[in-house]
Amino acid sequence: MxxxxxxxxxxxxxxxxxxxxxxxxxxxxxxxxxxxxxxxxxxxxxxxxxxxxxxxxxxxxxxxxxxxxxxxxxxxxxxLVDARTVVGLAGYLNQPHDQDQLDESKPIQPQLRAIDGYNPDERLVEWLRGFGITTIHTGHGPGALVSGQTMVAKTVGGTADEAAIVPGAMLAANLGPWALADGGKSPGTRSKQIAMLRSALLSAQSAGEEGDQSDKKPPSLDKQVLRSVLSGEMPLMVTAQRSQDIMSALRLRKEFGIDLVIDGGAESYLLTDELREAGVRVILHPTMARQYGDLQNASFTTASKLREAGIPFALQSGFESYVPKTRVVLWEAAIAAANGLAWEDALASVTIDAAKLIGVGDRVGSxxxxxxxxxxxxxxxxxxxxxxxxxxxxxxxxxxxxxx
Missing domain, CATH: 2.30.40.10 (Urease, subunit C, domain 1)
Structure with a gap:
């Protein structure tokens, strides 16, 4: 017609x-x-x-x-709903002036807010919108142990505030090589990554257990955000591709009782029992992501395996440091549908299932x-x-x- x-x-x-x-x-x-x-x-x-x-x-x-x-x-x-991207912070020019998705000055910076760096006029936002993507979960990307807070936004709006649906959606953390430092700086190993995360959470937890704060200084911005994670108000989204890093994130969830979301999950098909028992959601890596490094064991069939295991998941465009700068979840879902995921389940992974996973299923996705x-x-x-x-x-x- x-x-x-x-x-x-x-x-x-x-x-x-x-x-x-x-x-x-x-x-x-x-x-x-x-x-x-x-x-x-x-x-x-x-x-x-x-x-x-x-x-x-x-x-x-x-x-x-x-x-x-x-x-x-x-x-x-x-x-369509893109469950994880950095578009609006990372720009299409790939030059320092339009790359606000990562601040490398410190390894842990939960106080950084996506809404303060989001550019609704970025051409990549327009690009995604043209392919039917109307809602994005965007924010700080991989490269630091805790890179900052994410936001959920519509792909229209004259300002970040007009675009935002949820100004502070999740706290983005990262495990594995992306978030390792070199030159003898911390964190230099996977063990140090977890130790630093535990230390930060324990410090925020202690700050919340000190009793009446009326005559004391309010907790620092970073502790305020971490306390919202500890209380369950804000999910902790951990980018983890290897099974060993996913298991480390699951141990954190168990120790602190946090609401955990796994981002990436290239080897999540190896841990379906553990993920299901923990009630953890997965924002699966782009189906067509380059399969090297931490993604060398990624599979086109992981989406269908997560669906079969009853694990809530959604697809994402993710982060691309160079070309193509952003992927398109419509195409990622199409490849998943060609590799074992039922057609309507593939559509759900970029509509209602994605909307529910990022907390806006009452407004969009169906x-x-x-x-x-x-x-x-x-x-x-x-x-x-x-x-x-x-x-x-x-x-x-x-x-x-x-x-x-």
């Missing part, structure tokens, strides 16, 4: 990207509508009013109010009444190489009408 109308007037389009557009009232009709909240709807309709979904169902029984802009596509899905009006439109099977994204809607505003 062809688009029935031009997706947006130029003025509305421009102001929508600036974060100032008023939500449009839109109806989207698809030959196949994958709501991710039940069976796919053949010849389905999604109605969006004031930025929120107000109706979803078969076209034959879902009336479209008068005056709504009507869009059509062969396939309609929720806006097409349900009351949720944000975030939609991706395709001219064919989203996982088919020759298909294109023909439109993207975020909060009821058409933000892309260029076939990608």
């Amino acid at each position: 062809k688009m029935l109308t031009k997706l947006a007037a130029a003025a509305a389009f421009a102001s929508g990207l600036a974060g100032a557009a008023m939500a449009q009232d839109i109806a989207v009709r698809g030959g196949q509508v994958y709501t991710m909240a039940g069976e796919a709807i053949v010849d389905g309709v999604v109605v969006i009013v004031d930025g929120k979904i107000t109706a979803v169902g078969p076209a034959a029984s879902t009336p479209i109010p008068d005056g709504l802009q009507l869009l059509e596509a062969e396939v309609v899905t929720p806006g 097409l349900e009444v009351g949720k944000d009006g975030d939609i991706a439109l395709f001219d064919g099977d989203p996982f088919e190489y020759t298909s294109h994204v023909t439109g993207v809607v975020i909060d009821g505003v058409v933000v892309s009408d260029q076939a990608m």
Whole structure:
């Protein structure tokens, strides 16, 4: 099917990207509508009013109010969710002035906030948006033992505050070679990494057990953040690829009772029993990530193995130090679907499952009444190489009408 109308007037389009557009009232009709909240709807309709979904169902029984802009596509899905990226902090130019995803001045810096470095105008954000990605979990990347806090954001907004859904989502820590220091600096070994993390957590824990703080100085910023991890308010996301590093993270979870998320997990298929018993979620490395170094034992089939084991997981674009600078989770899910993961499970890994894992499943990730009006439109099977994204809607505003 062809688009029935031009997706947006130029003025509305421009102001929508600036974060100032008023939500449009839109109806989207698809030959196949994958709501991710039940069976796919053949010849389905999604109605969006004031930025929120107000109706979803078969076209034959879902009336479209008068005056709504009507869009059509062969396939309609929720806006895609990238469960882990550094886009917005890491820029496409790959030059020092647009690389804010890592501060190497100290190995442990939990006080660093992604929202303070996020650039909503970065061209990589626009690039992802054009492929139907409407929500990202972004922030400080690997390279330091504790590199900083992440945020969840929409891929539109004139400022970081307008884009943010969750300003402080998780605390990013890293184990293995990425976070080792050289030249005799700490941490120089895996054992020292864990010792330093334990020391930092114990120090924050002690600060919280000192009783009445009314006549004392408030705890330092780093301790405040670590105490939010200890209380379960903020998950600790640990980038760990090797099984030995994943096990070290699991020991930390057990010792401190923290909410642990494994990022990367190249060898997570070796520890499915341990991960399931611990109730740990996994943000799996990009399926097509280069398989060398800590990822030398990565597998195209890990996503299907985690699904079979009942371990909650999502796919991510991750961090690329050079080309391609960012991956596209749509393509990563397609490769997972070609290597043992069921088609709808692959779509779930970049929609509802990803949204739930990063804590925003009540707003995005599925097409349900009351949720944000975030939609991706395709001219064919989203996982088919020759298909294109023909439109993207975020909060009821058409933000892309260029076939990608």
